[in-house]
Amino acid sequence: DVKVTQSSRYLVKRTGEKVFLECVQDMDHENMFWYRQDPGLGLRLIYFSYDVKMKEKGDIPEGYSVSREKKERFSLILESASTNQTSMYLCASSLISGVQPQHFGDGTRLSIL
Amino acid sequence: AQKVTQAQTEISVVEKEDVTLDCVYETRDTTYYLFWYKQPPSGELVFLIRRNSFDEQNEISGRYSWNFQKSTSSFNFTITASQVVDSAVYFCALIANDYKLSFGAGTTVTVRA
Numbered sequence: 358d359v360k361v362t363q364s365s366r367y368l369v370k371r372t373g374e375k376v377f378l379e380c381v382q383d384m385d386h387e388n389m390f391w392y393r394q395d396p397g398l399g400l401r402l403i404y405f406s407y408d409v410k411m412k413e414k415g416d417i418p419e420g421y422s423v424s425r426e427k428k429e430r431f432s433l434i435l436e437s438a439s440t441n442q443t444s445m446y447l448c449a450s451s452l453i454s455g456v457q458p459q460h461f462g463d464g465t466r467l468s469i470l
Numbered sequence: 471a472q473k474v475t476q477a478q479t480e481i482s483v484v485e486k487e488d489v490t491l492d493c494v495y496e497t498r499d500t501t502y503y504l505f506w507y508k509q510p511p512s513g514e515l516v517f518l519i520r521r522n523s524f525d526e527q528n529e530i531s532g533r534y535s536w537n538f539q540k541s542t543s544s545f546n547f548t549i550t551a552s553q554v555v556d557s558a559v560y561f562c563a564l565i566a567n568d569y570k571l572s573f574g575a576g577t578t579v580t581v582r583a
Binding site for chain 1: 576
């Protein structure tokens with residue numbers, strides 16, 4: 358069965374810290390995505406990757422970076438966390454064709470104090 | 471750029487009632503795909519359906535049905551004889567030639583016993 362695993366369900370960090378959110382998929386999918394979900398705004402795309410070591414900016418990349426050293430793992434990095442980055446973060450993956458359904462992890466609820 | 475509008479923020483119904491979720495989309499591309507996802511309280515988004523822009527045939531899957539009308543740019547979702555387990559946030563989404571999935575803000579459905 359399809360599985361996307363995010364390393365933490367809940368995370369609390371302090372302003373200015375460097376934060377790493379990890380995501381692993383076991384479906385050999387080429388595409389991986391990071392979204393943030395905020396009430397009333399739905400999901401917004403932060404970054405995505407269509408291959409190892411490749412990355413593309415989404416709609417709201419400011420304050421974030423990503424790393425994809427292996428096909429199955431896609432990391433989201435908050436370089437210097439700020440309170441406005443408190444949110445639910447969702448990772449997803451899909452097959453190479455962009456129109457294939459994305460499969461999502463359970464999400465990480467991140468609080469920046 | 472694509473846009474998806476889910477005008478209903480919250481819907482509350484009593485068990486066994488039918489509930490229809492509205493989704494209106496905007497895109498200039500002639501080829502696009504529409505999706506519905508369900509997000510139960512556990513947090514993981516679950517894929518429900520994908521429909522491409524050339525297939526306006528309505529679809530039924532158990533108690534779920536979808537009505538796609540290009541003339542009104544709508545892709546509405548109906549749950550028949552709702553159950554408590556249907557309580558969730560439902561997202562409509564669209565992907566077109568930029569291969570970025572654009573989500574609506576979501577509709578929270580609460581089914582009361």
